[in-house]
Amino acid sequence: MEFWIIFTKLLLLVYIATLAVQTNISNISWVVLAFLVYFCVNITLYICKNNNLKRVLHVLSIGITTAAYLVVDPLFSLLLPISMVELSAGFIGKKVTLLLISLLPILYMDEALQPIYGLVAVLSFMMFAVTSIYGDKLVKNEAQIDRMRKKLQQLTKQINENTEYIRQSEYTFKLEERNRISQEIHDKIGHSMTGALFQMEAAKRLLETDQRKATELLQNAINISKEGIENIRLTLKNMKPPTEQVGIHRLKLLFDDFNAKQQFKTVLTHEGNLDLIAPIQWKIIHENVTEALTNAMKYSRANQVSVDLKVLNKIIRVEVKDNGSGSETIKKGLGIIGMEERTATVNGKVIVDSSDGFSVTTLLPIVT
DSSP states (O other): OHHHHHHHHHHHHHHHHHHHHHHOGGGHHHHHHHHHHHHHHHHHHHHOOOHHHHHHHHHHHHHHHHHIIIIIOGGGGGGHHHHHHHHHHTTOOOHHHHHHHHHGGGGGSOTTTHHHHHHHHHHHHHHHHHHHHHHHHHHHHHHHHHHHHHHHHHHHHHHHHHHHHHHHHHHHHHHHHHHHHHHHIIIIIIHHHHHHHHHHHHHHHHTTTOHHHHHHHHHHHHHHHHHHHHHHHHHHHHHSOOGGGSHHHHHHHHHHHHHHHSSSEEEEEEESOGGGSOHHHHHHHHHHHHHHHHHIIIIIOOSEEEEEEEEOSSEEEEEEEEOSOOOSSOOOOHHHHHHHHHHHTTTOEEEEEOSSSEEEEEEEEOOO
16 A cells, blocks of 8 residues: 555656746755655655654654745645545544545635645545555455464364374274284183193093093093184174174165154165275265265255265265255355365365255275
């Protein structure tokens, strides 16, 4: 804003100096002096950062202009409007009042000078008003950009922390599972195999001296081995999660539960090789679909929601779409933001569209 004000003052100074030289050559030294003093004061004004000192310099500039108008050349009065508007803007908020204040000196001027003074006052006011509005918007935009930058930094930090947390959690879960399996093998299978080994060693020693006893010990070893094999089978069975807790079956259970509790219909379709979807991706898909269904129930006013799961060559695409009215603008609440953050942890992306109903599409890369 200050650039345009300085530019306006320079144009006025050039205009005044040109006319003054043409009409009053004998007084040229005073014109130059007034020009230099006014120029120095205004340069100091825009260099200074203290608001109180700026106001003093504004008053001094108006005083120099008035003295030049009275003593040197009446054309110096053309510099009054812009200085008066600048000074008054620090105390008065209404733009019309600023214009009226800049027009006050016209009452005390010669009639010949009044039209050009009025024109300069109006143009100076318009320039100041436009640059003020532009400056205010610029400040607001910069403040908004700063807030968005801080928010982006916070989100980036959260994503990094979540990524690190997921890695640490996966590592911890693996260690705990390895420890559990090791302890279970030691407690059940290890003891069984050790008992069977002892029985067979004893049978080997008694094979030549007491065949009946050796046979009995071998039978005990066989029974113990069978028990150990059964323990191995049960351990492996317990390690494997039930089918209804894995992948598409878990989604189907979610839909069955949703259809039983809600008024509108939900449809699930899937296509492609579902075995390519990693467990962590299934978790994200399930949570995103649950969040999207909940949002549809609360806000969409729809009577049907469809979920389409496709495994393509490079990506996994999951679209949750309702047949509601949609909306012109999309306001991202905590639910959608949470979906985006969850998906970003595996380098995925969430696309939201409200042009035809409301749809949330989750895109996940296929891990090879």
